Amino acid sequence: MSVIVGYIPTREGRAALRAARAEALLRETKLIVVNSHRGGRDFDAVEAQRFEEELTTVQHDLDEAGIQHEVRALVRGNEPAEDLVQVADESDGMLIVIGLRRRTPIGKLILGSNAQRILLEATCPVLAVKAGEDD
Amino acid sequence: MSVIVGYIPTREGRAALRAARAEALLRETKLIVVNSHRGGRDFDAVEAQRFEEELTTVQHDLDEAGIQHEVRALVRGNEPAEDLVQVADESDGMLIVIGLRRRTPIGKLILGSNAQRILLEATCPVLAVKAGEDD
Numbered sequence: 001m002s003v004i005v006g007y008i009p010t011r012e013g014r015a016a017l018r019a020a021r022a023e024a025l026l027r028e029t030k031l032i033v034v035n036s037h038r039g040g041r042d043f044d045a046v047e048a049q050r051f052e053e054e055l056t057t058v059q060h061d062l063d064e065a066g067i068q069h070e071v072r073a074l075v076r077g078n079e080p081a082e083d084l085v086q087v088a089d090e091s092d093g094m095l096i097v098i099g100l101r102r103r104t105p106i107g108k109l110i111l112g113s114n115a116q117r118i119l120l121e122a123t124c125p126v127l128a129v130k131a132g133e134d135d
Numbered sequence: 136m137s138v139i140v141g142y143i144p145t146r147e148g149r150a151a152l153r154a155a156r157a158e159a160l161l162r163e164t165k166l167i168v169v170n171s172h173r174g175g176r177d178f179d180a181v182e183a184q185r186f187e188e189e190l191t192t193v194q195h196d197l198d199e200a201g202i203q204h205e206v207r208a209l210v211r212g213n214e215p216a217e218d219l220v221q222v223a224d225e226s227d228g229m230l231i232v233i234g235l236r237r238r239t240p241i242g243k244l245i246l247g248s249n250a251q252r253i254l255l256e257a258t259c260p261v262l263a264v265k266a267g268e269d270d
Contacts, residue, residue: 019260026161100254111251119235119246119254119263125154129260 002030003071004088005097006080006118009054011131012099017058017131020097024067031069032091036083060070081117088124097127137165139223140232142216143219143254144189149235152193154264155232159202166204167226168193171218205209216252223259232262 004016005020007013017033019061028076056070061068088096098118100111119126140155142148151166159166163194170190190206197204209218233253235246254261 071207082244102255111254116246119250123265125262125264127262128262129256130258133176 001027001094002032002091003095003097004032004034004093005026005083006035006084006099006130007058009037011135012101014099015129015131015135016097016099018135019127021062021065021067021125023095023097024069027094029068029094031062031067032087032093033042033062033069033071034074034080034084034087035072036078036080038110046097064072079114081114081118081121083117085121085123093122093124093129094127096122097129102130102131109120136228137164137226138162138230138232139167139169139219139226139228141219141234142168142170142193146270147236149234150264150270151232151234154234154262156197156200156202158230158232158262162229164203164229166202167195167228167242168197168214169219169222170206170207171209171210171213171215176211179238181226181238214249214252216249216256217229220256220258221243222228223257228257228259230260230262231257232264235263235265237265 003020005016007017019056021029037051055073059071084095084096096118098115100115138155138159140151142152154167172186189207195204219231231253235250235251
């Protein structure tokens with residue numbers, strides 16, 4: 001059993017990671033951090049390195065906090081939603097945690113397509129969190 | 136602090152209630168069951184009675200399970216999403232639990248408008264669960 005979180009270095013991503021850590025501790029289970037990237041032309045060497053560094057920091061923080069974890073950087077051409085649901089299915093996920101953007105830059109409330117897909121396609125429960133003031 | 140669940144007597148409603156009970160136990164907090172009905176012309180005496188009986192059963196089950204709880208039957212002309220988000224705000228909700236329908240009767244995957252509103256407007260995290268085989 002495990003808690004799965006989709007992590008990207010945004011306010012929502014950090015909020016999701018923080019909530020997922022708390023859930024993994026509460027449930028006394030492993031945390032799987034999934035950083036999914038479609039790859040392709042836009043994914044250049046600089047970005048790849050930044051991506052790796054971020055995950056190293058996350059891993060270090062989880063080590064320090066004594067949370068049993070696994071970090072998976074996936075670059076296999078999938079949409080993040082696909083990767084997340086797949087990892088949850090493969091690893092007997094008990095919970096997927098995602099971060100929601102509260103508003104678009106123009107102030108409209110919408111639920112992104114990735115969030116919708118995860119909510120609909122996940123076979124386990126999905127916890128949706130929003131970024132707080134400090135994220 | 137409390138866990139808030141929107142309950143209606145459907146497979147999704149039962150799944151949400153079951154998940155919310157587990158979360159309230161895990162978090163050692165109170166469970167608030169919200170049964171929201173818009174009221175109006177469609178809400179006749181027969182339905183009102185069925186509605187009351189259901190909530191009595193839920194209350195009885197929670198009593199038996201020793202879960203600290205509160206059941207609120209709201210008929211104030213609101214959309215269920217509005218009621219749920221409001222109750223969560225008023226009662227220092229730490230988590231809202233909702234049930235999602237996996238498929239419409241014609242097999243299409245969609246996220247209902249109430250679910251979307253709750254996910255977007257809630258100030259606390261939202262746990263979305265789907266009905267299982269036994270619900």
